[in-house]
Amino acid sequence: MTTTTDIEGQLNRWRDRLNRFLEQVLPPNDTPPCRLHEAMRYSALAGGKRIRPMLTYASGHAFAVTPAGLDAIACAIEFIHAYSLIHDDLPAMDDDELRRGRPTCHLAFGEATAILAGDALQALAFKTLASCTAIPPEPRCRLVASLAEACGSTGMAGGQMLDLGVTGRNADLQELKQIHRLKTGALIRYSITAAAELGTRDSAEHDRLTRFGDCVGLGFQIRDDILDVTGDATLTGKAAHADAARNQPTFPALIGVDESTRAAESLLDEALDCLSAIDGDTRPLAWLASYMIRRDR
Amino acid sequence: MTTTTDIEGQLNRWRDRLNRFLEQVLPPNDTPPCRLHEAMRYSALAGGKRIRPMLTYASGHAFAVTPAGLDAIACAIEFIHAYSLIHDDLPAMDDDELRRGRPTCHLAFGEATAILAGDALQALAFKTLASCTAIPPEPRCRLVASLAEACGSTGMAGGQMLDLGVTGRNADLQELKQIHRLKTGALIRYSITAAAELGTRDSAEHDRLTRFGDCVGLGFQIRDDILDVTGDATLTGKAAHADAARNQPTFPALIGVDESTRAAESLLDEALDCLSAIDGDTRPLAWLASYMIRRDR
DSSP states (O other): OOSHHHHHHHHHHHHHHHHHHHHHHSOOTTSSSHHHHHHHHHHHTSOOOOHHHHHHHHHHHHTTOOGGGTHHHHHHHHHHHHHHHHHHTSTTTTOOOEETTEEOHHHHHOHHHHHHHHHHHHHHHHHHHHTOTTSOHHHHHHHHHHHHHHHSTTTHHHHHHHHHHHTTSOOOHHHHHHHHHHHTHHHHHHHHHHHHHTTOOOHHHHHHHHHHHHHHHHHHHHHHHHHHHHOOHHHHSSOTTHHHHTTOOOHHHHHOHHHHHHHHHHHHHHHHHHHHTOOSOOHHHHHHHHHHHHOOO | OOSHHHHHHHHHHHHHHHHHHHHHHSOOTTSSSHHHHHHHHHHHTSOOOOHHHHHHHHHHHHTTOOHHHHHHHHHHHHHHHHHHHHHHHSTTTTOOOEETTEEOHHHHHOHHHHHHHHHHHHHHHHHHHHTOTTSOHHHHHHHHHHHHHHHSTTTHHHHHHHHHHHTTSOOOHHHHHHHHHHHTHHHHHHHHHHHHHTTOOOHHHHHHHHHHHHHHHHHHHHHHHHHHHHOOHHHHSSOTTHHHHTTOOOHHHHHOHHHHHHHHHHHHHHHHHHHHTOOSOOHHHHHHHHHHHHOOO
16 A cells, blocks of 8 residues: 555445445345334435544554454444434434435434434444454453443533533633534544554553544544535535534634634644554555545535 | 242342442433433433343342342343433423323423433443443353344334334234334343343243243233223323323223233233243242233332
8 A cells, every 4th residue: 555546445445345334234124114224224324424434444454453353343333423413413403404415314204213213223333343253252342332431421422412502602612622522532532442452452552543533533523613614515415504503612613714724734733643653554544634634525 | 038028128129239230330410411411310210110120130040140240231221221211202202291200301301411311321231231340251242232132123212113103093913012022022021031141051941031021021011001091190100091192002902901901911821831941049030020910000
């Protein structure tokens, strides 16, 4: 793997591999309850960017973990992510209408089905990971427990709770960072560190990867906030200015677009620094970090 | 353990043990996000009957499994049950106002918090079970996977989906049984078979326990339907006639109260028959079966 094109080719192969795995693990539309499985597939196979699972394969690659051990982790992460989007979009939460360029799950299937599809995707995430015999039982238990931690009340779900609490009022930068550290950061960190768990027991390397995850997680979110202001809805697949419409505190609202862009670039620098101290091939991770923090969609 | 009083005493000690464990595992109210943890505790510590965890301790007792190995299973089951009640009560689902004699979670905390409290309780269930070192890693992985199966799209969540699908229209007895087999039956079966997994590898005993679980699960639900018609809301802690109010198919509506009572009694007989072929002390399981199928609350 020597050029950017090679790296992109590798990432595409990982994405294809994951998509095949997701397709196999999700119950087919004709398995009862059919409408529930249809809603789960609608949301989980909607062709998202698959950034979190790509981070998992890329991190595993850096530590020479075979992809067979990574499929279940990557798939579980994507199911958790898909469930969180379904629930976050609900009328009682962010009340969004557009996701990945299509009607949100509750608009396509109704609210009750959307709630259940999210619930069932969370369960399927844990089932997939816990039953993956390619990972020895002891690390598998640890990976299940840490995924549950990452998406629970002191992780992703807690971050969404904090986020709802600041909607419509002023929040400072520290508060905003803490929200993102939980709401999107926890699962992104997990995406990166889970794979490394299977490849290295070196705690200094884990610390570097955790810091790398912190930087790309926050940088990713800052970029998300910027795209909400400056982005093209036909590219992002989400309604533009949705944050402002619901009076949601964002980085651009607090410090402006230019300062937000500088903050994101500085996080990218720090992320790449963390990688430079890791022995394995971290180029796919570096590519993903740049993409996450500089993307236009 | 020789008399009914002794058995009730043992069940009370198991319930106390579980309640202490739940209390320890749930993050305290002053851990941020405080309001989310308050909602989780409000629902999970609401003093339910704890029937499912009691089944787990009683089943473990029959196969001489030490209680230390059962706490995490029992706790995970109760968290899954609590999350399912929160989500089932939501306006988009059954739209219930009263649960265990108090306002439902979304009335007490708002809909968004209730959705997140349910989501986070599901995650906490898997975290608790996956990190329980009293259970060896290999069976622990199996128990996590089978819990996820029991509460997912072909288990509990699938049953709720089917249930919503028949609201307001005619359903036949077979359809109703299939709904209950998933909606309440799957988690009740798991409560009974999970503990046995740690105590016996005899597949004939597992088959008997599974059948026992099928019988008490369905009998429990028939009794629930009967109580909705004949029960006292001050005892059940739920609004009476809620099923009829939302035009929900029930056993009494299909076959009448008397025939429903006979069906439940016949399931109890079959359940007790299954136990008689098991060597260990199954008296607490038998007590619970009678209680579940004959209770007045």
